[in-house]
Amino acid sequence: MKARAFSYFRARTIDEALAAHAGAGDEARFIAGGQSLVPALALRLQAPTILIDINHVDELRGIRREGDRLRIGALTRHREMLTEPLIAEFAPLLRAAAPFVAHPAIRNRGTLGGSVALADPASEFPAMVLALDAEIEIAGPSGRRIVKADEFFIDLFETALAPGELLVAIRVPLFRSNQRIAFDELARRRGDYALVGCGMIATFDQHRIADIRIALFSVGNLPMRAISTEAALVGSRLDAERIAAAQTALGQDLAPAESDDVPAAMRMHLARVLLGRVLGRLGEAA
Numbered sequence: 001m002k003a004r005a006f007s008y009f010r011a012r013t014i015d016e017a018l019a020a021h022a023g024a025g026d027e028a029r030f031i032a033g034g035q036s037l038v039p040a041l042a043l044r045l046q047a048p049t050i051l052i053d054i055n056h057v058d059e060l061r062g063i064r065r066e067g068d069r070l071r072i073g074a075l076t077r078h079r080e081m082l083t084e085p086l087i088a089e090f091a092p093l094l095r096a097a098a099p100f101v102a103h104p105a106i107r108n109r110g111t112l113g114g115s116v117a118l119a120d121p122a123s124e125f126p127a128m129v130l131a132l133d134a135e136i137e138i139a140g141p142s143g144r145r146i147v148k149a150d151e152f153f154i155d156l157f158e159t160a161l162a163p164g165e166l167l168v169a170i171r172v173p174l175f176r177s178n179q180r181i182a183f184d185e186l187a188r189r190r191g192d193y194a195l196v197g198c199g200m201i202a203t204f205d206q207h208r209i210a211d212i213r214i215a216l217f218s219v220g221n222l223p224m225r226a227i228s229t230e231a232a233l234v235g236s237r238l239d240a241e242r243i244a245a246a247q248t249a250l251g252q253d254l255a256p257a258e259s260d261d262v263p264a265a266m267r268m269h270l271a272r273v274l275l276g277r278v279l280g281r282l283g284e285a286a
């Protein structure tokens with residue numbers, strides 16, 4: 001199958017991109033890396049009449065420190081998560097997740113902004129943005145706004161982005177020396193979307209967990225924080241008993257739906273196994 005005919009507009013600024021979208025309404029789509037949108041066009045799951053290319057908008061590029069946050073431009077490619085020193089130093093959870101995102105060819109083009117805007121519940125970066133307590137910078141016809149990651153993901157492929165709004169950047173708190181991260185996922189083959197995935201960032205006080213944020217993906221309609229599990233860990237040392245308690249608590253956070261390829265009970269089991277594994281790594285890192 002081939003994509004339906006569409007026209008193309010190359011935007012040079014955020015304002016140009018927003019104006020082009022406003023002019024075309026529901027019929028327009030922004031295109032960044034195209035790694036999700038182009039397959040959707042080819043399969044005619046989407047059939048916009050105009051694509052607004054944002055790849056030449058310089059304001060959407062760049063990674064820089066801004067106060068106590070790292071600001072990562074929407075056009076940052078998945079590959080840059082692996083190569084950029086600022087990511088390794090100040091956002092190591094994104095660095096840890098990046099090798100699990102698809103394959104090198106897709107990582108060369110796919111963007112952080114595209115991944116988070118799309119909000120595929122099986123994707124690594126939306127969940128890690130949630131774990132990191134990120135802020136999402138948005139530009140729209142009525143101005144700029146910032147949305148916390150906790151409020152950004154609403155439902156299946158649904159986010160706080162209104163039609164015609166552009167995700168401009170993601171701002172994550174700078175990683176600190178008393179923090180540790182851990183990430184892993186279970187997939188049938190390396191590079192496939194995960195059956196279940198988990199990433200976390202913890203702040204330690206001596207050897208006790210002072211604060212922890214855990215996010216899972218491929219477990220429901222949207223990336224999910226494991227709030228009860230986090231509560232079961234705060235104030236404790238990360239020993240085998242506490243990890244087992246956290247695995248039990250995960251039952252309060254997740255209720256995977258039945259699906260033909262992965263029964264709900266199996267996904268829950270995999271999530272508990274993975275949680276134990278990732279917490280074990282976090283303990284080793286601490």
Ligand SMILES: Cc1cc2nc3c(=O)[nH]c(=O)nc-3n(C[C@H](O)[C@H](O)[C@H](O)COP(=O)(O)OP(=O)(O)OC[C@H]3O[C@@H](n4cnc5c(N)ncnc54)[C@H](O)[C@@H]3O)c2cc1C
Pocket residue numbers: 029030031032033034035036037038039054074100101102103106109110111112113114115117118120122123124125161165166167168191192193194
């Ligand atoms: C074979 C294959 C395997 C893959 N495996 C994985 C995987 O394992 N894990 C994973 O996470 N992803 C995977 N992907 C998806 C890939 O990571 C995509 O790059 C990513 O999901 C979307 O980023 P993009 O820049 O390509 O967005 P695009 O495809 O250009 O756009 C996706 C959607 O987001 C919108 N959009 C893009 N940028 C913005 C913006 N700045 N503001 C507002 N809206 C925007 C577009 O309008 C579109 O609706 C895979 C893709 C393929 C083809």
